[in-house]
Amino acid sequence: MSVLDIKNLEVTFPHRRGDFVASKEVNLSVEPGEILGIVGESGAGKSTIGNAVIGLLEAPGHVSAGEIFLDGNRIDNLDGKMMRRLRGRRIGMIFQDPLTSLDPLQTIEFQLVETIQYHLSLSADEAHKRAVDLLDQVGIPDPEIRVGQYPHQFSGGMRQRVVIALALCAEPEVVIADEPTTALDVSIQAQILELMKSLCRDRQVAMILITHDMGVIANMADHVAVMYHGRVVEHGVTEQVLGSPEHPYTKSLIGAVPRPNIKVNRFPVVNYIEKAGVPTKNIDIATHWLGEAIRHDKLDGPLLSLKDIGIRFQTRSSIFPSRRLWLDAAKNVSFDIEQGETFGLVGESGSGKSTIARLITGLHDPAAGTIYFAGENLTALTKKADILALRRQMQMIFQDPFSSLNARMRVKDIVAEPIRFHGLTDNKTETRQVVADLLDHVGLGAKAGEKYPHEFSGGQRQRISIARALATRPRFLICDEPTSALDVSIQAQILNLLKDLQDELGLTMLFISHDLAVMRQMCNRIGVMRQGVLCEVADTETLFKTPEHTYTQQLLSLMPNMDLLARDIDSTDRHPLENLPN
């Protein structure tokens, strides 16, 4: 007997340009003690289902058809008062961002006791005892002391544990976890998932786990539902769905997941969500404007070389030097990047990997050490013209495609700006031609220039970013988490594009990411960073097979196990968008 039944659910968001159906014909059910994974890319409608179950659909969205049953009783038509009694009491919710899902002005105890007393008739003492108990169960050390503290005194992972305790405090029958570990580092993610799994099994709680991460699904879920455009396209036992996917969308999704254990040259064709941009005309790089970047003088040594780089940021300011506090964002970091190679920097948040990128591009000045680029000492250069000339040769692609483009400029002006500024073309006609060629070459089509950035999706914006970076004809490209804000199939497209461009233009790349599986596909050599220190530098294959540093070993052991996922996705199996159900 399943505890939660969703029958033929349809959720509609009315809009002045016609209704938007966020999910349609969804049939799902969960048993006690079972974990049902709902996986899909952004906009697939997976969060909508969770919100519909707990009655938190954002107005004007509403359930327009179908039914939801909790333990045999219909709940989708309950009024606000009845729903409040259900929420937290019988259905718990775990949200994505632990930093914002706790009230910063109240102690943990207040928040737990408030919830406990609202739902269960317990005295203050009993509620307090229960709160401490719960914290103990979710693995918070010294629960007696910590229960009296405020959320800011907890780390992100600890806060997510508190959020789990909150969700569980009234012994709900169903828990909905919406991307519970997406905001956490990989080492903490593993712990939290383990905790959720064991709690779910011990207490016989039915869990709906909503995520975009195939690795999380593979390690957690008993059943999985794959969503695409608001519909469940495939539903079944996890091993079955991930191991031998049947629906073409599931296949392309699984094919796009970077594997930590296999290295592929290019990702299989994944033009499912967004048409994979293919240049409409072939540019002969050797004679084209873009190709002039290749004809740099040959260098004997490495293209980029960092020697004992250090930088620190003040975390507490004071007029007395002894009272100031500093954070070492980078400490004695030294590495070389050879011409034409891709060097990876991996580490968790706060490890200083982005700081290194900003130091190289001159957004920060190093406090110690020297940076050599193409044989020149960058840190010693003082003449503006010299600095500009070298700056032009290195460009950066940023993480967030939504904030890295100026929303008030047309795409063609965004791409043309570096060309105009550095005077890289002879006249306006040439600039226009070069911009059109660039946009076409990154797969957007030459006409994209007339539009504004908000008319593009995340992946397309990242292509604009790439076009802008290429517009200075750089020889060195820094990619700072270029795909971490993107869906997995879009990520595969962008990574393919980066690889193609590198081959064509002979670019040298510094690739920064927290995702080891992506690193393995992209990099020749990898440096592992932790708290501003470079722990280990090794060839990619060596690093994955025989890691030396204990931290590297730990990172590798925490990678989600992807063995369940089908290995051989037929890359010739092209599925044009037109043939798909809508």
Next chain:
Amino acid sequence: MNSTEQATERQSAIRRLLDHDITYSFFRSKVTVIAGIVTLIYFIATLFAPIIAPYDPFDLSTVDLLDSQIPPAWMANGDPRFVLGTDDQGRDLFSAILYGSRVSISVGFVSVAFAATLGIFLGLVSGYFGGRIDAVIMRIAEVQLTFPAILIALLIDGVARGVFGELDREQYAFWILAFAIGLSFWVQYARTVRASTLVEKNKEYVQAARVIGIPSLVIMVRHVLPNVLGPVLVIATINLALAIVLEATLSFLGVGVPATQPSLGTLIRIGNNFLFSGEWWIAIFPGLVLAVLVLAVNLLGDWLRDALNPKLR
């Protein structure tokens, strides 16, 4: 680009504008549409005041003292020549109001433009460079915030009188007034722009521009400025109403525009003397016109604030 292409692009731009969410929210709210129409009527009426007004209140040859203090046309003793009656010097009140609104609205626009320019510039510099420049500008702003706007305007007006002398003052009165009002409003713009600039300058598109090598000044003008103008537009609209009221207040106190160029405030002040002797229309009609104008502009400002704030949409 040839001319037909330009024409089609212009057409599609108009279509985009009509289809835009802001346009949609404008037409969805009846109050906003009415406020918009009222404001439009004001602008047209004041712009074409010389054509619409039956008399020129500045032309002394048309003014006859015998016509003074005639009540509105529909009252007993009313004169059909003067729809809203006449003031103590025999000027047609309707014409005087039209010309008066003209002065009021011009002062409002000029002072808001002045305040916005100064405030945006200082706010941008302050937010983008930070550090000592920021500290100096913001401390000045805070000191100014401790004085009421009207006090500052009075102070500037007083200084201007001292510098120019009473005769020259009449000549420059309009500009001094706009300057005084503008100077008392710049702080709001500076603080808003500074706050938005602090957010925008850490966004990746600004960093991308820095990586390209573009100098700070160009980044500020080309990249940051267009992205911080949204809230400024809202403040400017609401400030326009405030500026018109402040001008009226100053004119009412007798330190505004000279009596030969009456604004709405001047008319109210003149009418105030006759309010209790039965000639209520001299004060009430300019007062009503002022109130409706300020209300309409304020409603437009409220709508703009809601429409531009994605959280409320």
